Amino acid sequence: MEESWWVANIKALESRPQRLEALTKMNTAIGKETALPRQIIGRLMTTAELYDCANPEVDSQTPKDQAVDVALELLGHCIDQLAVDTADEQLPSLLGRGLAHPNPALRSLVLASVLKELRRQLNAGQVHTLPGNELLFLILDELKQPETDSSSLAINILSIVLVQRLSDAGVQAKLVQLLQQNEIVRCRTYELAVVLAKGSATSLSAVEFILDAALSELDNDDVLLQATVLEILVPLAEQNHGLSFMERRRVFDVISTRVQRIEENPLDALLIPSIMKFFGKIAAVQPQKIIVGYPHMLACLFQQLQSEDETILPTAMDTLANLASTPQGKMLLHLHFNLAMEQSFKKYGSYTKKLSALIKERLLNSLDVIYATETPPTKEINSILKTWYESFAGGAQANVIMDLINTPFPDLQLAALALLKTVCKYAWGIVALKNTGGAVEFLLSRQKDLHKDVKFLKWEIMEMLSVSAEFSPTETVRFSAYVNEGPYHIQADVNIATEPQGNA
Template sequence: MINSDTEQYRIFINNLQREEFRHSALNDIKNLLTFKPAREAIGTIQNVGITKIVRCLNVPEKTHVDLTCEVLRICFEKFNPGDVIKTYTGHIMYLLRHEKSCVRKLAIDEVYKALSTDINTLPVAEYQDVFVATGQMVTDEDLGVANTAIQITSMLPPEAYPRVLEEMKIAFDGSSSVKCNAFEVAINISIRAPELFRLCADQEYIDFMVSELNTNDVLYQLNILELLSQLAVKAHGISYLVQRGVLQKIAVLVEALHRNLLGSLLVPGYLKFFGAVAHSYPREILDKYPILVECLFDTIDSGDPGTLPVALDTLGFIGNTIEGKLCLASLGSKYTQAIQKVGQIVRNSPSDMKVRALQCYASLIGYSQDPSAPKSGPIDHRVTLMTREWFRTLSTNPGPMETLFEMCKYPFPDIKFAAFSLLDSVCQHQWGEELVARTAGFVEFLLDRGMDQTKEAKEAKYDIIRRLSHSPAFDSNILMRLQTYVEQGPFYSEDALQVAMEEGD
């Protein structure tokens, strides 16, 4: 920016001191800076400063405050991420603690821009106060400001946290939503690394969260369970929860749900927590906490549309691993009855519930998503025998594969995709490949590219055919057709090939 523009900027800045000129002066600054290249604008802004602009935030007129925020935002946009905070640290601290939410939002956006670009752009030793002020803003009454504060405080450099977490405890005296904001930060930090988790635990965030489960506020309780579920899937998290007796406490709370008038609203939250833990530690949870198992099976048996979707997801999540399948099978008749109920849901329920039940079946029968499963060669013969029996519960008349075949042909994309997911799981087993080979018309259906219109269905079918393309269940002619399909890819089209050939001619 040339000197004449700098002098003009200085004149506009000085005009801000007179109330009758303030509005026009702010607009003049806005118009002067908006389209100036950053390199030119920065020199002038730093030469003259922004102090008198900041003072305009302390006037009663809302229009002046809004316009002042707009002018400051234009000034800040000229700087590289972090440079505004480095150059105007005192001003940023003032803005972060301003009484007007639009001003706080302006300042916290600058902190977010800096840290999201490079977490180390603001050294902790120099900007600890900025981090503390941001951490305290998780309690902000403005939802947008609080959410940005949560994002920032969740990604600070590790050395910032001892003091930030200590100062952020002001949230413990706030409303349930404010406390949840602080809990969210603590969990986000805790799942980053065991050392950060220990810091949160030492500052009593985890214990305080657990103690708050005794609340009568259903939404608050569900939010805490959701956050604890995220922690429970981490080895250091579940270890701490077990040591502190948290799982036993949750089991007691589950047992009391039937005496709570709002118990049905809480069931999904407890099931989600239970599923998150049992997915990673099925034997420990299913053996030691039978009340959680009973809650899961009772919910599936009840057919309550409000709680059934989460119950189906939970059952599938637990049985997604080989160890989970074996642990579920060890429960005996209770589990057998549960999976028979899932089959009834597939056959007799509305579309949305049918989809959830099919996805549950797919998780229980397939094993490809289990990182501990063998990449090649046979799996545990018990799994082979169990999953075949479980698949038979899908339908008896017609048989399960005929029923699945019909659902793969459904015109509804969501049901068709869920059916393909189950078919993919079935085809992970030799008995499944053999059932496909014996089901009249199934292979022809799979090879017919005209049956599927959506990208998801084409990709799902392609994955199934790729599984089958080397199966000993088929004769050489079928194998050759399957392998040709795989070579051509999921989106091959005779029409597209013909067009390409004609264009080549």
């Protein structure tokens, strides 16, 4: 299309009755163009009336939703053809209206395009230097918006480009402004600071004032806000410089003291699950720090695990799984809390008979995390896991797991089979299965009414049994035949026909 055609249709947007027709024409045309001239794209993206069309709140004589959808599609084509380059000095003026637009769908389109370009630059090994702060400020303003999806995109973008300008006075002032907003905006700012701080000690130093503001929230009376901040802070401890910062600020000591003095402020009891989750997630990456350094936190956790309280058990179970998820965590728990671990696993065994299906499923998932290992376990770890398993199962058998497999709850059945598969990675797990009456027969059965995921897990377990030395050659042949038939094999019904005998 000639430039005059585009100019005429852009001009038509000034007349509300003509808008839908003009939008439709341009959208159809741009969809057929592989590359419009830059001046046409620029003209479209700086036309105020086009952005009015994309705003559901603007009164219009055209069908609202239809006009909005077509305008969004047209702007999406424009952004795709723009060839976004964050070093382009014209970019803020081209994207500014979209980034400040009241329609979150449009802001998401623009943000997603910027993020895509930045990730391309990252993959190429060089992120272009921004020509100024204007684009940054527009993206930082997204953190003030009520929509979550767009703010997540903004945080991802800022985590890449903000490093370039963290020491800039204007950027610092903008971040301070965000800390003066409501708690949702503040928490997004804390999340951004944690992402940046993880990158390097230098970046952490630049956002230290934000991290200190986050820590000050832990003295807030709002338990939900405190829990949210604890969740946000967890990744900070994944890097040694982040852990050192938290230790300098005595974060772990302050939080654990609150648990010890729970009687002085009963409301803090509401925060204990979040505190446990906080310590547990950090223990997954820094087990020595938590398991050895804060024994009273572990004592509190083991007390929760014995409580039979379904409101706190899920978080407690997840926390134990985090503590025991690494080889080092398993060793430290065995060395310092062996009796408590065995008692907890024994309690888990009793829970499989009396708690709700959802809690049982959570229990099985947490056990799966504990028994899963990325590398072959050492002889010592293998022995520890065997002892823990037998405390859970009540001996060297798998009746507890098989009872859960035979429940009418599909999700629970799948979780039990997944745990059985994980346990069968160990020789003692296969022995436990072999010692369980009816277990092998169930795995070999070809029940037609089973869910396809159940059938597949059964087949995967049978694949493990077929290469195990624990079974006789005859059994191994049967297992191999099952495996070769595949997970979804259907046995043919055998009908024996008999001739009716006539009267003699």
